[in-house]
Amino acid sequence: MSTLFPQWMNALPGAVAVGLGAAGVGVIGGVWYYFTPSYWEVGYMPEQPVAFSHQIHAGQLGMDCRYCHTNVEDSSHANVPDTATCINCHAGDDELGGYFNIDLWEAHKVNQNLVKVRTAYAEEKPIQWRRIHKVPDYAHFNHAVHLNAGVSCYSCHGRIDQMEVVYQKESLSMGWCLECHREPEKYLVDVDGVLDPENPVRITDLATVEKLLNSPDQRERGLKLVETKQLQPPEHCAACHY
Amino acid sequence: MSKLDQCPSSKKQGLPVDKASGPRERSHATGKTYWRSLDDLAQTSEFKEFLHREFPANASELLSGSRRDFLKIMGASVALAGAATMPGCRRPDHKIIAYNRKPEEIIHGKPLFYATSRRRPNGGVDLLLAETFEGRPTKLEGNPLDYASGGALTMHAQASVLDLYDPDRSPDIIEKMAESRGTPFSVRRWSEFTEFAGSHFAQFDETRGRGLSFLVEKVSSPSRDRLRDAIRTRWPEAKWLPYSATENASSIDGTAIAFGAPKDVEYDLSRADVIVSLDCDFLGGESTLEGLRGYGRNRIREGANGREARDTRMSRIYTADSQMSLTGGQSDHRLNVHVDAVGAVAIALAEAVLNHPNLRGQMRTAGAGLRSALEQARSQAIDLTEVAHAADWAKWAADDLIKNRGRSVVMPGRSQPASVHALAAAINHLLDNDTETVKYRPMSRDLRASSVDSVRSVVEDARAGALTTLVTIGANPVFTAPADLNFAEAVAQVPVRIHLGDADETAEAATWFLGRTHFLEEWNDAEAPNGTRSITQPMIKPLYDYHSDLELLAAILGESNPDGYAVVRDTMEQTLRPRSMDNAFRRALHDGIVPETRETVQADPIVSPRWSQIASAIAASASSFRTDPDRIDVLMLPDPHVLDGQFANNGWLQELPGAVTKVSWSNPAIVNMATAKKLRLRTGKKLVKPQYSHTDVMEIEHEGRTVRCPIWVMPGVPDNQVIVCFGQGRRVAGRIGEGTGYDLYPIRTTGSMSVARGVKAGRARGVRPELIPNTQDHWVMEGRDIVRDVDLEAWKRHGDMELLSEKEIKKLKKDAYGNYREVEDIKFANRLGMESHTPVNRDSYRQKQMHSYMQLVRDESTNDMVPKRDARGRIVGIENDHGKRIQQWGMSIDLTSCIGCGACTVACQAENNIPIVGPKEVAKGREMQWIRVDRYFGTGSENPLGDPDPQFFTMPVPCVHCENAPCEVVCPVNATVHGPEGTNNMAYNRCIGTRYCSNNCPYKVRRFNYFDYGTKQFRGGFGQLGEPLEGLPEHVPDALKPASEHFIPPRLREKKIEVSTLQYNPHVTVRSRGLMEKCTYCIQRVNAARVETKIADLEIIPDGFFQVACEQACPTGAIVFGDIYDYTDYRQEDGTTREGSRVSLARNSQRSYALLAYLNTRPRTTYQIRVHNPNPAWIEELAASGDSAATDRLHRWEEPFHHGEDHSADHSDDHSNDHGEEHAAAKRFALPILDANGVEIA
Secondary structure (H helix, E strand, O other), X not given: OOOOOOHHHHHHHHHHHHHHHHHHHHHHHHHHHHOOHHHHOOOOOOOOOOOOOHHHHHHHOOOOHHHXXXXXXXXXXXXXXXXXXXXXXXXXXXXXXXXXXXXXXXXXXXXXXHHHHHHHHHHOOOOEEEOOOOOOOOOOOOHHHHHHHOEOHHHHHOOHHHOOOOOOOOOOOHHHHHHHHHOHHHOEOOOOOOOOOXXXXXXXXXXXXXXXXXXXXXXXXXXXXXHHOOOOOOOOHHHOOO | OOOOOOOOOOOXXXXXXXXXXXXXXXXXOOOOEEEOOHHHHHOOHHHHHHHHOOOOOOOOOOOOOOHHHHHHHHHHHHHHHHHHHHHHHOOOOOEEEOOOOXXXXXXXXXXXXXXXXXXXXXXXXXXXXXEEEOOEEEEEEEOOOOOOOOOOOOHHHHHHHHHHOOOOOOOOEEEEOOHHHOOOEEEEOHHHHHHHHHHHHHOHHHHOOOOEEEEEEOOOOHHHHHHHHHHHHHOOOOEEEEEOOOOOHHHHHHHHHHHOOOEEEEEOHHHOOEEEEEOOOHHXXXXXXXXXXXXXXXXXXXXXXXXXXXXXXXXXXXXXXXXXXXXXXXXXXXXXXXXXOHHHHHHHHHHHHHOOOOOOHHHHHHOHHHHHHHHHHHHHOOOHHHOOOXXXXXXXXXXXXXXXXXXXXXXXXXXXXXXXXXXXHHHHHXXXXXXXXXXXXXXXXXHHOOHHHHHHXXXXXXXXOOOOEEEEEOOOHHHHOOHHHOHHHHHOOOOEEEEEEOOOXXXXXXXXXXEEOOOOOOOEEEEOOOOOEEEEOOOOOOOOOOEOHHHHHHHHOOOOOOOHHHHHHHHHHHHHOOOOHHHHHHHHHHHOOOOOOOOOOOOOOOOOOOHHHHHHHHHHHHHHOOOOOOOEEEEEEEEOOOEOOOOOOOHHHHHOOOOOOOEOOOOOEEEOHHHHHHOOOOEOHHHOOOOOOEEOEEEEEEOOEEEEEEEEEOOOXXXXXXXXXXXXXXXOOOOOOEOOOOOOHHHOEOOEOOEEEEEEEEEOOOOOOEEOOEOOOOOOOOOOOOOOEEEHHHHHHHOOHHHOOHHHHHHHHEOOOOOEOOHHHHOHHHHHOOOOOOOOOOOHHHHHHHHHHEOEEEOOOOOOEEEOEOOOOOEOEOEOOOOOEOOOEEEEEEOOOOOOOOHHHHHXXXXXXXXXXXXXXXXXXXXXXXXXXXXXXEEOOOOHHHOOOOEEEEEEEOOOOXXXXXXXXXXXXXXXXXXXXXXXXXOOOOOOOOOHHHHOOOOOOOEEOOOOOOOEOOOOOOOOOOOOOOOOOOOOOHHHOOOOHHHOOHHHOOEOOXXXXXXXXXXXXXXXXXXXXXXXXXXXXXXXXXXXXXXXXXXXXXXXXXXXXHHHHOOOOOEEEEEOOOOOEEEOOOOOEEEOOHHHHHHHOOOEEEOOHHHOOOOOEEEEOEEEOOOHHHHHHHHHOOOHHHHHHHHHHHOOOOOOOOOOOOOOOOHHHHHHHHHHHHHHOOOOOEOOOOOEOO
């Protein structure tokens, strides 16, 4: 009488056990890695109605962020500029008059993005930008207080001045917020010149800030800033959730 | 209490009655017992259910029915959930819509404040500060530049912002066609109307305006007056008829009798030390905001520098009260008297004043004629000996008035006839009050017109066919006009009826309905009686094709494109002629007060009232000052919340429980127990099973018209009197107002505008008892000494710590076990309660808690950890890593100045996006208001039910923010936790809705979202079992439609209409179903203030830098909020220095106590005890005549404190050994008494 099951089947329970274990680890690992804001949120790069390039404006032309995002130091919101702000430079309604070179004028006539902006402005129909950075409604973030403490745009938004199309650089998760609130010295720059009154750091100068934050003496400098400015970032719920 | 079912999902309908509950405990300071309602007194099972469970039975049941049903529903909900979550996998695409051209002042994320104003009904102006976010007004506050209101605001003005976003505002201009034209109505544009108006009104040029009438609401607006004059000039025979259903006609007529012309009367309560109210509910709506502010300033003024008690000065209130009003409840001497007998009391009062030996001689001669008339009138009026205490009341009130001549005031109420108002004016003159506290000013033409005459004129003209065009502006006469005029029927005969106003009953009857702008959408102006003028500027463009009354009048005058702005500006230019119009106008808009108009109308010079006219008026009306036990009389008052009906569609005001009745969403007829019994009307749970209070419906017949409304039994109401509030029961109002309450206008006739005498009343046949949503037993707390009060005499004699010797303090500090308590625990208020008698809490947990919010040091003498104190003995708070003090927030509520008006509740609702829940949910105890105002009755007699004259306490209770919070320890997910600044916070995103926290909250201040109250459209109620669901997508088959909203995924639920979400404050999260919420101490305002101060490099947030919403709204200044350990010197308005924040001073006051403090919750919200100011001379006389209650009271002035365990103590005992008795008590419990080192004391 032959055996009902071949010999190799003896190994099956073990293999199944190992396989299930591996699958389990895989599932947990998968959830651990993928079900997080740093996977889902980071890199979100929607197409905007007007292909505005931060790389050209903030990078090449070296415009300060605050030229457009005017209220960022006063308010919780870093406002998206009104269309009129674009028109300050890109009016294009009279002849060469307002422009310094002929190329820019030519560009205005053909560039579809600028046409869109000017049409929106003329028709008084606001441009509907797509929102990239968003914290939930129950979390209240305040730009003003962070900037005044010396947290640069760079720390949350990355090198915007190098982004052709803006994308989300950081996860904006609560754990990520708390990383900084627990060790603020890693992310502070001397915005109002308390350490070196001659050379305060321009908070929107992303390249300098990046260099400073990655330099070996950042921690030391940061601790000094924390001490002088008497900073103690809150870690309790109601600082953000109310 | 033994076998309590603690399970919240139990289906038991009630709980076993606690047989062991003994006689009610009496306060030792006043000898009173305190009770919340008649159910509380009777300890009904219904009351106990509210007491023992945070939410009553059936509050949490989800399902009834078979398992099959359950499976079906579950299947359906799974299917729906699948459909709902599929689109949820995608990241939602959020848009940022930037401005095209950003207005200069707008900063995204920051509110912008504008000064504006609101015309009060019946004249006057509310000066406002409107908070706007990106051009949408969200909250109204008082204008802080206005000294008289101090930045406070009444509930009506606060709630009016909700009307702007009312989804029931009709968006169209509608013309109703004649029946022959085929279509019933058509939608028009404003330009079409102006075209029509241009040609239609031009035809009146020939007839000089004959056949044209304007029925307009009563307001005082210089621009409207100017246009009115233009209309009068152009059409001299047109009729301009001001109308208001809530005007105080007796005051207009009464001042006309006394002075020959109607006068606006202003009572300056901030300087009145004795206030005598003749049925005038000045705290409940018969006074102005400024009046309440003044009252709050003078109600209690404490001394300074350790003499706060000895130097305390208070005003004293005598009230002859027929309504159990808020004023009656706050009074020091309340007389429970039938509305018709108040006149007799007034006569007695006048006589007592006239015959008083200390009356000024000149006055004695002046009033001689009046004296004889009064004597005669007295014989016709009811004999005062028939009214208990009335003669004494009049005698002592007169005595006190004379003593405080010039610093007192007599206020007649709207329920009283004109003759009483005239008599009150005479008394005020006799007392020289018109030099100080009473000011008369001329009344404008519109305001003094008689409303009854106005509607009568319209009706008569319409009947005679003499009226061809009727323009109604603002008013709703079809609903509110006296019933016997048959207004609706009469005006139907007018060919052209133009109505500018809400989409109400009058709009329905109009041929042209024009939507009217809200005052936040229009240019307008307003004027106070004292001349202060303000310009109303629009905060937002009209949401629909709406126009203001000024624009309508201008259009009628022939302008094709009327502009409110131009009208207002022209008015200012023409009437004030400022030197620089542009500057003045800009200043007016900025300040909210037109420059150089502040209090420009001087009070009239003091003139002697017309004695003979007053005398004859009194003589003529004296025969009506009689009551008859066989007669039922109905006193009719405007509804305190919806007024004449104009706020009927305002959910905040409908849901706000009545200040006195605690009834919301209804207007039952108020009777006392005896009258209810006499009319065979029943109340109570037993009437309709299974639960919640139902009462019998009463039928009232008057002059052939009948109304029906349920009753509400209130103590303190006179016999044979029914009190009804008209204004509710609107037929055309919107989803909130329609069908809410009962229309009682049918019994209001031209002959009985305030009292309907001799009505036929009884139980209505053929109707079931009706549900009365009320909150009087909701959130009832279990514990002792919740409300604390004391008489001024006792406070003066015992209030100051300095009055105690070292030895006495030492004795008080030591408990029965030899442990020492802190000096804060032996304050006067604590000695009234039990905190100074319970053993000191020495557990390690308490120390840990204290450590979190104050620095502790070791006391050398006792080896205890005690709070560190500064040189002045004040507790020092904790510091952060940098040695900077962390501010500790706290609130103090003064029960002496709180009048229970409810302005705080509405302010909180507006600030914190608190939803309304509807009458059914309120009945189940699910109302969401974060700050509730508890009402307690206090009675001194052994038989509280029989006490005709209960005292009345109001106590606002928000979350008290315990330092040692019971809610926090039971939350399984740490959703409610403490912040370093001492606030108890809710992290909504963590909350999973177990409701353990509210179960464990002794103050019952937590509110749970059973449904999507905040995000779902309100349709008169929220999803109930077995009720059809609306708003499901069409593709959901009927069989799958779930029976309960709980089974619909949030994404598929019916959303709020967009316009009603515009009111929301963007700085506060809108909560969804299944979340717990509660007072946050307006943490959004705290955080905003902190950011501001950080950016401005200030050390701390200074006191008064911001105000929380309830504090800001409180008209009497009873609520203060701030940093409890802030001892900075602050300069005050009057130039003196205040040593510390207001709240730190209030908390350190000897009057300050914490609610349920013996639970060791260490609340941050504390209360200051209520102080009464009875007339000591009267009490002493009563005691001398052998009155036991008065003797008792006198005794309690000597010894107000808690007496250990013996509650019915015989007060003839020697009390010096009280604390010795406690030692003995401790011994009886056989616990060892330990010293500080833990060694037993022999």
